[in-house]
Amino acid sequence: MKRWTATMRAPALLLLPLTFAACGDEAAPEDIAAGSYTLESANGEPLPTIAVTWEDPSGTWEARILSGTLTLADGDYTAEFIVDLLVNGEPSLEATPFEYRGRYDVSGDRVTLHASDETDDDTVGTLEGDVLTVSQSIEDYGTFSAVYRRE
Numbered sequence: 001m002k003r004w005t006a007t008m009r010a011p012a013l014l015l016l017p018l019t020f021a022a023c024g025d026e027a028a029p030e031d032i033a034a035g036s037y038t039l040e041s042a043n044g045e046p047l048p049t050i051a052v053t054w055e056d057p058s059g060t061w062e063a064r065i066l067s068g069t070l071t072l073a074d075g076d077y078t079a080e081f082i083v084d085l086l087v088n089g090e091p092s093l094e095a096t097p098f099e100y101r102g103r104y105d106v107s108g109d110r111v112t113l114h115a116s117d118e119t120d121d122d123t124v125g126t127l128e129g130d131v132l133t134v135s136q137s138i139e140d141y142g143t144f145s146a147v148y149r150r151e
Contacts, residue, residue: 031072031074031075031106032106032127033072033104033106033111033127033132034072034073034074035071035072035073035130035150035151036069036070036071036150036151037069037070037071037072037132037148037149037150037151038067038068038069038148038149038151039065039067039068039069039070039081039146039147039148040147040148040149041146041147042065042068042144042145042146042147043144043145043146044145047065047066047067047068048064048065048066048067048084049064049065050062050063050064050065051063051064051065051083051144052138052141052144053141054140054141058087059087059088060087060088060089061085061086061087061092062085062086062089063083063084063085063086064083064084064085064086065081065082065083066081066082066083066084066095067081067082068080068081068082068146068148070132070148072104072111075103075104075105076101076102076103076104077101077102077103077104077113078099078100078101079099079100079101079113080097080098080099080100081097081098081099082095082096082097082098083095083096083097083098084096100115100116100117100120101115101116102114102115102116102117103116106127109126109127109128110124110125110126110127111124111125111126111127111132111134112124112125113125113134120136121136121137121138121139122136123135123136124136130149130150131147131148131149131150132147132148132149132150133145133146133147133148134146134148
């Protein structure tokens with residue numbers, strides 16, 4: 001009987017280090033991008049600024065961004081903007097809220113926003129300290145770029 005106990009104890013002792021290793025700290029890596037950001041500029045201009053211009057039979061439209069925020073938390077993002085829509089330079093819709101949501105991931109200093117609306121392209125950015133610079137191709141309208149600062 002002692003022989004069986006000693007024989008069984010040896011393999012159990014060999015598994016002990018593996019058990020402790022499996023119980024180690026498995027915390028998720030720190031999300032360096034998480035936080036609340038305020039939009040400082042769009043397309044290289046301070047706010048308020050024209051973000052997008054397009055034409056249709058009713059005239060020339062402009063979307064003028066008045067303010068914006070971006071929140072990154074737990075892999076989800078929310079981007080909120082207050083925009084004036086102008087037709088031929090005159091207000092059509094004033095202080096209109098727009099909201100975009102989706103998932104984000106971080107790789108080094110690169111932050112990629114994946115919109116919930118799959119018809120939207122990804123927005124790719126670079127994080128330098130508390131400044132997040134992003135750009136997104138907008139079909140038929142060129143590239144939209146924005147600079148956010150973490151609060």
